[in-house]
Amino acid sequence: GYDVLNPKQVICTLDKKHKFDAELDVRVGRGFATGDENKRPDQPIGLIPIDSIFSPVTRVKYAVENTRVGQRTDYDKLILEIWTDGRLTPDDALLQASAILRHHLDVFVNFNEEVIEFDETPAGVSEENIKLKKLLNMSVNEIELSVRAANCLNNANITTVGQLAQKTEAEMLKYRNFGKKSLNEIKDKLQQLGLSLGMKFDPGMVDMPAAVAEGASPNGTPSEK
Template sequence: MASLENFELPQSVAVEEATATPRYAKFIAEPWQNGFGVTIGNALRRVLLSSIEGVAVSSIKIDGVSHEFSSIPGVMEDVMEIVLNVKKLKFSCDGTLPRTLELYAEKAGPVTAANIREDGATHVLNPEQLICTLDRDQPFRMDLELNKGRGYTLSEDNKHEDQAIGTIPVDSLYSPIERVRYDVQACRVGQHTDFDRLELEIWTDGRVDPREALTQAALILREHLQVFTTGESGALFAQNNGGLTEEERKLVKNLAISINDLELSVRAVNCLISAQIHYLGELVEKSESQMLKYRNFGKKSLLEIKEKLQEYGLSLDMVLKDSVKEELMRQIAQQLQTTNANEE
């Protein structure tokens, strides 16, 4: 196992509390071995900008409107303008996704995001956002489908076979990160001044707290780097599962089952493998809408998979605790190590 004894590593990350807000924070970590400030800072910046999950509108349906090129009597904006305004909506959601919210107005004047009827688990973060303008008293109703994702999804990718007539897919900007900046400065350790001090600044749009975003980014990096650990070095990621309950240990055991061991149809297995889903733990965090986006994956395959998951007490769209994920990664790594050893 490689030794880290000669490496200087930060013991904690400090937050500049005087300037911290729900949308901005500055993090400071030191000391790093010379050069690692740039390595870690750049990696975190790229992951923060590309891979943090967020909630956005994926499609809308307006009463009396059949397509996005329509105009609506009594509404000053055309449907294309309404779509552009909808794309600017910001949401937070504590419940399962996808879900549908309703917007309703009937009085002449501006219709804003404040007219969206929240459902308790979902909150509009910019209620002042203009949606359209009614030039007379009349009912205006619109359904908004919310989804969870990463990065940016084009409206074409938000189209599904089972969408109702009149559903208008929209581009979805899921990323809640507006800007990330890092700076590396020299710092002292004893008599040596050639160590790195990393300062990382994160700006968000309010859908995620900067601290939570940084935690997500670090976990994503760790999960992607784990594949490079082999043999004894895998112990770096091993966690004492004594902190898990008996129920959670049984859950991890099921989540670590390979897709190839489920006796699914060849079509379903091929679809999952092509989507880079190899274990139940990777499958259960997907939503139905995400699954239906995969190539050649239809409702029949979806039903087959849901029934198979039920056999193990699992379902789609599950939210797994970090401790469960960590133990799952450890068990999968052990399985791969054993498989590789047997093949040799």
């Protein structure tokens, strides 16, 4: 069966003492489709194609305000108000939209760097350490996390597996919107790689993220210089 999430939606207006019977065709879609797009060559006489709104988001309002970070007041704060039809919560809608946007932007940031390969392992560096360093500096996007967990890591500026493995459970649970379910998911993913939370590595094994190197604190908030 189906649940009607918007029972107050107006279908039509009738005169008194009339009844209304209709058969509805329901399908899954994305975005918006016009009535013309919903027409079928073999549709029966009397069928009326109508516009379809598949998006669960009904309204979005945004505002940009000045905000203070440390002693500086020239930072911007984005305020979003999101309304949905009940299929998704506003939080989940924002998480999914952020993941889609990030996926589209990957074409600009996930460029292929020139790789220089050496025939011999550098002196004093074992093949195991080389493999471990490569694993630790792998992007967290490559371990196929859920949308919520991936966005939590992105907001915390945790970009590599090594950064993630160095965090403790207590530290992870302090991040906004990060709960036990996401924690267990991340622990399982790390276990599949032979890693766990709370690990320590030799200096130089985990590269410093660009945002931290440029002056942002590890939690993703710009730091005062």
